[in-house]
Amino acid sequence: xxEYPVLGKKDTRSGFGEGLLELGKSNPNxxxxxxxxTGSLKMNAFQDExxxxxxxxxxxxANMMGLAxxxxxxxxxxxxxxxxxxxxxxxxxxxxxxxxxxxxxVKICASHAGLTLGEDGATHQILEDVGxxxxxxxxxxxxxxDFNQTKAATIAIADHEGPVYLRFGRPKVPIFIPEDQEFIxxxxxxxxxxxxxxxxATGHLVWEALEAGKALAExxxxxxxxxxHTIKPLDEDAIVRSAKKTGAVVVAEEHQVLGGLGGSVAQAxxxxxxxxxxxxxxxxxxxxxxxxxxxxxxxxLNAESIIAKAEKVISRKAIA
Amino acid sequence: xxxxxxQNFQRSFKHLPITRxxxxxxxxxxxxxxxxxxxxxxxxxxxxRDIVRMVHGASSxxxxxxxxxxxxxxxxxxxxxxxxAPEFHMDGNGxxxxxxxxxxxxxxxxxTLARKGFFPVAELATFRKIDTRLQGHPATEEGLPGIRVxxxxxxxxxxxxxxxxxxxxxxxxxxxVFTLHGDGELQEGQIWEAAMYAAHHKIDNxxxxxxxxxxxxxxxxxxxxxxxxxxxxxxxxxxxxxxxDGHNIDAIKSTLAEAKGMTGQGKPIIIxxxxxxxxxxxxxxxxxxxxxxxxxxxxxxxxLTQLEETLGDY
Numbered sequence: 001x002x003e004y005p006v007l008g009k010k011d012t013r014s015g016f017g018e019g020l021l022e023l024g025k026s027n028p029n030x031x032x033x034x035x036x037x038t039g040s041l042k043m044n045a046f047q048d049e050x051x052x053x054x055x056x057x058x059x060x061x062a063n064m065m066g067l068a069x070x071x072x073x074x075x076x077x078x079x080x081x082x083x084x085x086x087x088x089x090x091x092x093x094x095x096x097x098x099x100x101x102x103x104x105x106v107k108i109c110a111s112h113a114g115l116t117l118g119e120d121g122a123t124h125q126i127l128e129d130v131g132x133x134x135x136x137x138x139x140x141x142x143x144x145x146d147f148n149q150t151k152a153a154t155i156a157i158a159d160h161e162g163p164v165y166l167r168f169g170r171p172k173v174p175i176f177i178p179e180d181q182e183f184i185x186x187x188x189x190x191x192x193x194x195x196x197x198x199x200x201a202t203g204h205l206v207w208e209a210l211e212a213g214k215a216l217a218e219x220x221x222x223x224x225x226x227x228x229h230t231i232k233p234l235d236e237d238a239i240v241r242s243a244k245k246t247g248a249v250v251v252a253e254e255h256q257v258l259g260g261l262g263g264s265v266a267q268a269x270x271x272x273x274x275x276x277x278x279x280x281x282x283x284x285x286x287x288x289x290x291x292x293x294x295x296x297x298x299x300x301l302n303a304e305s306i307i308a309k310a311e312k313v314i315s316r317k318a319i320a
Numbered sequence: 321x322x323x324x325x326x327q328n329f330q331r332s333f334k335h336l337p338i339t340r341x342x343x344x345x346x347x348x349x350x351x352x353x354x355x356x357x358x359x360x361x362x363x364x365x366x367x368x369r370d371i372v373r374m375v376h377g378a379s380s381x382x383x384x385x386x387x388x389x390x391x392x393x394x395x396x397x398x399x400x401x402x403x404x405a406p407e408f409h410m411d412g413n414g415x416x417x418x419x420x421x422x423x424x425x426x427x428x429x430x431x432t433l434a435r436k437g438f439f440p441v442a443e444l445a446t447f448r449k450i451d452t453r454l455q456g457h458p459a460t461e462e463g464l465p466g467i468r469v470x471x472x473x474x475x476x477x478x479x480x481x482x483x484x485x486x487x488x489x490x491x492x493x494x495x496x497v498f499t500l501h502g503d504g505e506l507q508e509g510q511i512w513e514a515a516m517y518a519a520h521h522k523i524d525n526x527x528x529x530x531x532x533x534x535x536x537x538x539x540x541x542x543x544x545x546x547x548x549x550x551x552x553x554x555x556x557x558x559x560x561x562x563x564x565d566g567h568n569i570d571a572i573k574s575t576l577a578e579a580k581g582m583t584g585q586g587k588p589i590i591i592x593x594x595x596x597x598x599x600x601x602x603x604x605x606x607x608x609x610x611x612x613x614x615x616x617x618x619x620x621x622x623x624l625t626q627l628e629e630t631l632g633d634y
Contacts, residue, residue, distance in 0.1 A: 031490070055486070055521070060513035066479020067486070067517070070419075073468050074411050074487035094510070098476050102460050102469045 001217040002192045004176040004210055010147040012168035012204075013111040017042025019154025020079060020109075024050045027077065027158055033068055034081040035061045040170075041081035041111050061086045065094035069104040077158055078106050084113035084167055085126040092132055099163050100136040106163050108133075109154070113143075113167045114254035115282070115299060116204055116292040125287035131259020133165040134232045140164045140185060141232040143253075143261075145206035147175045149229060152183035160185055167203070169254075171292045174207050186230045188238035194224035197310045198242040198249045202228050202261050205252040205280065205301060212306035223310060231261050236268040243275040248313040250278050252306050254296075257281035276316040278309040357569045363435060364394045364569070366631040368600045369624060370431035370444055373633065376620040378448035381456070384610040386428035388533050388566065388595040389500065393432045395572040396498060400580070406437030408465035416495045417484055419469065421477020422502035422531065423457040424612065430454050433466035434634075441634045475508025477501065478528065482518050482588075485526045496583060499528040504536030507545050512557065518588040519558025527579045528590040531566070533597045535608040550592055560587045566595035601626055 023030040024046050031053045034043050038056070047054040057064040061082055068078035080087065087110035088095070099106045110129065117125045134141045140162060144150040150168050157164045181189075191206070192213055201209035206227050213223040224242050228235065243249050249269065251262040262279040269275045282299050296302050367390050375381035397403070401416040409415075420429050427447065434441045439453070446452035453464040457472030469480050477499055485497040505511065518526065530550065538544045547553075554561045560582055564575035572593075579589045597611070598604025601623040604615075615623060 052490070057517060058513075058520075060510075060517065062476075062510040063479045063513035063517055066476050066510065066514065067483035069469060070480035070483020070485070071487045073417070073480075073484040074413055074491055074493065076487045076490065078483070093473050094476055094479075097470050097473045098480055104469070 001213050004191070007148070007175040007179075009172045009174055011170060011172050012144060012147060012150040013040070013170060014042050015144070015147040015150030016109055016111065016154050016166070016168055017045060019151040021045045021049065022151075023155055023158050024053065029075055029077045030079065030158055031055065031071060031076045032079045032081065033057050033064050035059055035064050035086065037082050037111075040083070041109070043081050061091045062094050065091045065106075065108075066098050068106040069098035069102060072104045072106060079109050080106065081109050081111070083117075083124060084110035084129045085124055088129040088132050088165070089126060095163075096136060100138050103138055104163060105161055107157050107166060108164065109166045109168075111168055112170045114169060114204070115287045115295040115301065116169050116171045116254065118170065118292045118295065119289050121289040122286040127254075127256040127282050127287060128259060129165075129167060130231055130253075130255050130261065131263075134259070134264065138163055139232065140230065141167070142185065142230050143167045143203040144229050145201075145203055145227055146173060146177050148177040148179050148181065149183065152181065153229065156183040156185055169204060173204055176207060176210070183229070186233045186235060188235035189227040189229065190238070191227050192223065192225040194222035194246065196222045196246055196248070197314050198224045198226060198246045199252065199306060199310065200226045200228055200239060200249060200261070200265055201252040202231060204254050205306075208301070208303045209252055209306055211303035212310065215303065215307050216310055221310065221314065228261060231264060234264050234268060236272065239265055239268055240272045243269055243273050248276050248310075248317040250280060250306060250309045250313055252280035252301070254301055255281055257283055276313050278313040280305045280309055357573070360391075360394055360398055360569045362628075362630040363398055364390050365600075365628045367394055367428060367431040367435060369627045369629055369633060370435075371427040372601060372615060372620060372623045372627070374427045374431070374444055374447040375614045376617075377445060379614045380448055381427055381614060382424040382612045383427065383601075383615070384535070384597040384604060384608070384612075385422065385425040385502065385531060385533070387599045387601060387604060388597045389425055389531050390428050390599070391567050391569055392500070392529065392531075392572055392593060392595075393428050395569055395576065397432050397436050399573055400576045401498060402495060408438055410468060412468065412484070413491065413493055414495060417468065417481070417497045419471070419477045419481040419484070419497070419499045420458060421471055421481075421499055422474060422505050423471030426454070426456065426458050429458060435631065438466040439464065444634045474502070474505040475510040478511055478514040481526060481528070482514055482523055485523050486521070488525055494525070496580065497526045499526065501528065501530050502536070503530055503532045503534060503541055503547060503550075504544070506530065506547060506550070515554065515557040515559065522586045523588050524584055524586050526588050527576070527583065528588070529593050530590065531595055532592045533595045535597045535611065537608065537611050539608055554590050558587065560589045562589065562591045564591055564593050566593040567599055
């Protein structure tokens with residue numbers, strides 16, 4: 001099992017904030033909009049350094065999405081910032097018509113995604129956002145896993161022509177992706193090669209997958225661990241290649257089981273390489289208040305669940 | 321951006337020899353020279369013919385609001401706006417932009433764009449038909465020149481236009497942004513989010529217009545959802561409000577010129593334009609019943625007898 005030393009602990013939203021600041025310096029066309037959550041989104045540094053390119057929208061997310069679409073006309077690259085819930089469900093039709101269908105070069109940057117938002121509870125813990133966004137034609141969907149990957153992704157999407165949904169979170173989590181790791185949109189990242197089971201993880205569950213991989217190795221199970229940061233377009237080749245090698249797949253994500261990465265992986269596998277697959281995700285329910293760690297445990301989004309699902313899917317492979 | 325005074329000045333000296341400096345703007349100068357009121361009326365008559373023929377040909381579409389906004393759109397494109405027509409650039413740098421927020425009146429926009437030369441007039445025959453660039457509601461997906469954002473789901477166009485207006489300011493581009501909205505559309509909450517934003521950010525390079533025909537699908541706006549005092553509402557949101565008769569081309573020209581003269585003063589501008597739904601076809605006038613209904617063969621024939629063919633049917 002390949003070692004991933006912990007380089008520190010930071011929130012992924014801070015990776016976004018640093019990436020945005022760097023873009024401000026390197027790309028004069030980058031502009032930022034925020035709906036009264038500048039501190040939460042870590043957009044203050046950009047706002048302070050580039051006040052003329054920062055637009056406070058107030059608590060009016062629908063307007064923000066339309067503004068961003070319009071700002072692309074004339075060559076700007078708008079980055080919108082608010083919570084994931086208000087970046088998607090609240091403004092789905094605005095994104096659909098003014099951004100996706102109109103092919104606008106808008107980067108929808110969404111923080112506090114998933115259960116790890118914690119104590120605020122289910123009104124804010126969106127678990128359906130990936131599903132909504134991946135269904136939109138033209139939309140690229142990215143869910144990075146740590147500070148370094150989020151920063152790299154933020155910088156990378158500025159050079160990608162077209163709408164992007166970038167999803168990140170609130171809690172401080174281990175940093176384990178090297179700072180100089182190149183971020184290639186749509187390309188799976190092989191974290192550990194293995195032979196018995198493939199663990200495909202995105203976002204905060206990637207670290208849990210690595211922890212699971214270590215525990216499985218101690219049990220004599222060789223896990224191949226793949227980080228899918230780009231949920232759409234999906235790196236089907238990497239997934240199918242690995243599934244053919246191991247014959248068993250676990251998909252782990254901080255999202256509702258319906259409509260997330262798991263569904264995309266299952267669709268790819270059923271088309272190209274039918275393989276027993278298990279899912280670590282929220283089972284068709286809303287979240288609730290609690291600490292992030294309590295919630296991830298209660299809803300089964302941790303290394304223990306990944307280990308259990310890996311053992312289960314390996315047993316299914318034996319029957320097949 | 322030339323104001324109305326400069327345009328009139330240019331017009332009055334149109335007989336002067338074209339200097340090298342002016343040659344590059346010769347085409348747009350000619351179009352301005354052509355833009356006297358009788359000629360705009362003549363274009364409007366043809367656009368109205370196009371509208372009823374397109375909607376009849378597709379057996380679907382929205383003739384009522386289209387006919388009501390014909391005089392406005394023709395004046396805007398053939399007199400007021402400085403565009404690079406027939407060239408179309410999505411980025412719209414250095415030219416005035418128009419956003420149709422009430423996208424269902426696509427027939428009047430498509431006809432105006434075609435008559436302005438953005439795409440072949442013959443293409444109007446494909447309206448709403450399979451493989452067309454003239455989708456039921458305006459779209460960019462098929463690449464129809466003249467359209468910069470999809471519209472149809474109401475209430476979104478003002479936000480988009482304000483974004484485009486702010487990019488113009490960032491780019492040091494002093495051309496203007498124009499929009500059109502339905503009055504029923506003002507029932508959408510996003511409109512008022514955008515209205516608040518425009519005043520707060522002092523977006524003063526936008527001239528919006530409301531098609532104030534007081535009709536919507538289910539009946540009059542008073543029956544469906546009272547709009548109240550629109551002037552007071554927009555003024556309370558920090559906008560400069562003008563009013564005009566949407567069927568008097570001289571009034572449209574002078575009000576738009578007045579609005580242009582008020583840009584750059586720290587406030588967004590909106591014009592409440594009184595119109596009759598279905599204007600120009602007697603049996604469609606003043607009723608919401610022709611909001612989204614196509615005429616049959618006899619109704620088309622009757623409508624066409626009321627609308628002079630001035631530029632040749634497509």
